[in-house]
Amino acid sequence: SAVISQKPSRDICQRGTSLTIQCQVDSQVTMMFWYRQQPGQSLTLIATANQGSEATYESGFVIDKFPISRPNLTFSTLTVSNMSPEDSSIYLCSVTNRDRGRNEQFFGPGTRLTVL
Amino acid sequence: GQQVMQIPQYQHVQEGEDFTTHCNSSTTLSNIQWYKQRPGGHPVFLIQLVKSGEVKKQKRLTFQFGEAKKNSSLHITATQTTDVGTYFCAGRKTSYDKVIFGPGTSLSVIP
Known part of the structure; x- marks a missing residue:
């Protein structure tokens, strides 16, 4: 099994700012995935993060809004840019x-x- | 694109009653997985079905994969309050394809 930690666990941000979320895995993995789950909804795949190459984004998600880094096989970050309450x-x-x-x-x- | 649907969206049962959720895909799947998400928690893997017509059991939970590999069901016998949560099915078109999650069925169990 894999143990995954994320930082921060929660945050309240102002409209127009950006937040970077960190993900750390306790073992080396080829692909890491970022999902979004809005309240009471299912999971929507944002992008697949591959080490050494650009992330692959799903329809409706773009790199300028959700830049992703994958510097090694155990770590990735997702940035939510220019946030609005819809994020x-x-x-x-x-x-x-x-x-x-x-x-x-x-x-x-x-x-x-939470974006105010 | 591929779509995965689930019914019902919500189910309220009396403790001890049975519960079933159904999952349907618009395309043939390589495999289907089921996850449980407790309120406030993250999804936790329950099981994977791969073969056409496959049936697997985990204690009071029975999982079935349809013959055409486009539908699946999860049946819980004699529900308990610990069964409360949202049950998601998730499918892949190929073994290495991305996972597409269904909308989930939220189960409430009345003691």
């Missing part, structure tokens, strides 16, 4: 455990973001 959400980091064909997604505890 209020829980942001989750995730990795895939492919041991023995399990393909299990492990999730971090999430970062609860």
Whole structure:
């Protein structure tokens, strides 16, 4: 299994500012994923972060708004830029455990973001 | 694009009653996974189904993958208050494709 930590656990930010969320995994993983979960909603994939290359963004998400870094195989950051109240959400980091064909997604505890 | 749907959206049951949630994909899936998210928590992996018609059991939970690999169900027998949470199905078109989550079924258990 993978143990994932995220910082900060929650934050309240002003409109127009940016917040960088950190994700640390206790083992080396090829791909890390960033999801968003709005209150009472399902998980929406923002992007896939690969070490050594640019992140791959899903439809509706762009690099200028959600820049991602992946400096090594255990760490990634997601920045929410120029925030608006619509960005209020829980942001989750995730990795895939492919041991023995399990393909299990492990999730971090999430970062609860409120934009005023 | 690929869509994964779940019904019902909400379910309230009396403790001891059974509960079922159904998951349907617009495309054939390589595998389907089920996750449970407790209130205030993050999603936790429950199980993965890979084979057509596969049925797996975990104590009071029974998971089924349809013959066409486009639908799945989760059945809980004799619900307990510890079963409270949102149950998500999640599918992949290929083993290495991204995971698409369904909207989830929120289960409330009345003691």
